[in-house]
Amino acid sequence: MVFRELNLNASLLNALDDMGYEHPTTIQHKAFPVIMSGRDVCGIAQTGTGKTLAYLLPGLRMWQFSKDRFPQMLILVPTRELVVQVCEEIKKLTTYMSVVTVGVYGGVNMRPQQLEVENGCDVVVATPGRLLDLVLHGSLRLKAIKRLVIDEVDEMFNLGFRTQINNVLDLLPARRQNLLFSATITAEVETLMHTHFNNPAWVEAAPVGTPLENIDQRLYQVPNFHTKVNLLTLLLTEDESMTKVMVFAATKKLADELQDILEARLPDQSGVVHSNKAQNQRFNTVKKFRDGEYRLMIATDLVARGIDIAEVTHVINFDIPDEKESYIHRIGRTGRADRRGISIAFASPREADELAAIQELMKYEIPVQPLPEHLEISEVLTDDEMPKVHMRETLIAMPKIVDSGGAFHEKLEKNKKVNKKVSHKEKMREKYGKPKTRGKKRK
Ligand code: AMP
Numbered sequence: 001m002v003f004r005e006l007n008l009n010a011s012l013l014n015a016l017d018d019m020g021y022e023h024p025t026t027i028q029h030k031a032f033p034v035i036m037s038g039r040d041v042c043g044i045a046q047t048g049t050g051k052t053l054a055y056l057l058p059g060l061r062m063w064q065f066s067k068d069r070f071p072q073m074l075i076l077v078p079t080r081e082l083v084v085q086v087c088e089e090i091k092k093l094t095t096y097m098s099v100v101t102v103g104v105y106g107g108v109n110m111r112p113q114q115l116e117v118e119n120g121c122d123v124v125v126a127t128p129g130r131l132l133d134l135v136l137h138g139s140l141r142l143k144a145i146k147r148l149v150i151d152e153v154d155e156m157f158n159l160g161f162r163t164q165i166n167n168v169l170d171l172l173p174a175r176r177q178n179l180l181f182s183a184t185i186t187a188e189v190e191t192l193m194h195t196h197f198n199n200p201a202w203v204e205a206a207p208v209g210t211p212l213e214n215i216d217q218r219l220y221q222v223p224n225f226h227t228k229v230n231l232l233t234l235l236l237t238e239d240e241s242m243t244k245v246m247v248f249a250a251t252k253k254l255a256d257e258l259q260d261i262l263e264a265r266l267p268d269q270s271g272v273v274h275s276n277k278a279q280n281q282r283f284n285t286v287k288k289f290r291d292g293e294y295r296l297m298i299a300t301d302l303v304a305r306g307i308d309i310a311e312v313t314h315v316i317n318f319d320i321p322d323e324k325e326s327y328i329h330r331i332g333r334t335g336r337a338d339r340r341g342i343s344i345a346f347a348s349p350r351e352a353d354e355l356a357a358i359q360e361l362m363k364y365e366i367p368v369q370p371l372p373e374h375l376e377i378s379e380v381l382t383d384d385e386m387p388k389v390h391m392r393e394t395l396i397a398m399p400k401i402v403d404s405g406g407a408f409h410e411k412l413e414k415n416k417k418v419n420k421k422v423s424h425k426e427k428m429r430e431k432y433g434k435p436k437t438r439g440k441k442r443k
Helices: 010-020 026-036 051-060 080-091 109-119 128-136 153-158 162-171 187-198 223-240 252-265 278-290 326-329 349-362 423-433
Strands: 041-044 073-076 102-105 121-126 147-150 177-182 201-205 217-223 245-248 270-273 298-299 313-319 339-347
Touching: 010 051, 010 080, 026 041, 026 051, 026 201, 041 051, 051 147, 051 177, 051 349, 073 128, 073 162, 080 102, 080 278, 102 109, 109 128, 121 128, 121 153, 128 162, 153 177, 153 187, 162 177, 162 187, 177 187, 217 223, 223 252, 223 339, 252 270, 252 298, 270 278, 278 298, 313 326, 326 339, 326 349, 339 349
Parallel strands: 041 177, 041 201, 073 121, 073 147, 102 121, 147 177, 217 339, 245 298, 245 313, 270 298, 313 339
Antiparallel strands: none
16 A cells, blocks of 8 residues: 555645655554545554554645635644644645644743744644633634544543643534544543544554564563663663663653663763653753664653654663553554564563563563673662561650740630540430439349
């Protein structure tokens, strides 16, 4: 199957040629005719399947020039990084069209975005909160929206965008086409569809849980954090094919710690992105990694979802994620769009249960690699790895509060009362003089 077999126009085909894409991916050729028919569509696809082009190609194929430049297509995505990425993809696809695209997201000054949308645009790519702000300020009108795309819906819900999504949906014209893309279809996603969608068609890329076939998965059993760091350093030093490596760490703290150590051992090769980093810093790190300036990018799950970086050679699961689906999302960062990739997981004995759950989900046992002979096994444990010592509770006498002569007033009379528990028996004795019995006991 080649793109020329889809009902695309010359502008889009030329742009695809420039991008070097010849064959549509599964989700792209499955979704194209259904979206073109005007139906609502629910696409089950994770990043790496080509889902962005799956909605952009038919969306742009159906785009019609209009003079007033109220946006016709609205694309909601969960993160600022995705806004930037989807905009870039649209810009490339519309090289031979006069489509104006604006991307808006929160966390930065709204004024420049207001000016941009007020100037008129055809496609808006937005995070939900900022979109609502722009509508409320009167900068953006949604009356001409013909097509709505909600991308990575599951992630939107994870990030707590529920209310904002509903609010946006209420603002849109009733007659429109709805397209939804999600890696997993949860009960919440289904509710959203039943409430707002009109008998959607389902299109599936690769069901979640199936190991992506073009990913070579490997596993190392490693005792602790510091040995994991040693192993990563060793692999990076010895394996020159590791040119674009994404490392996933469970928490921001661990990601930072890892970065500090790597910076000392392999200076200027890595950057770290997580939600505590300033937006500019995040963009810069991603850019440096994308451009090949950094060999390594350390990331937490939330930020990394949806960032598309071509040709990631290796994904390292520095730890085993608690949520089994995260593993699939993580490894999906390599081996994208029909390229082969390598995924390496480091599992400590404490992570055995999570690992088992992931293997069960994939119905696949990740081949275990022997630890390299010259790997330095560290005995040093992190705070989290220290065995918990249960100490007996010791009561410590509180220091006496010395009257500092500060503001003081007598308690009110009613507040002086001390609660005294009076049992039912005592109450009865006070009332009746003696315990009340229920008649004489029978002998
Ligand atoms: P996505 O799943 O939309 O995040 O896309 C994953 C990556 O695959 C992106 O870098 C796309 O540019 C790339 N891609 C999308 N469609 C194709 C295609 N038909 N052929 C080759 N690469 C593609």
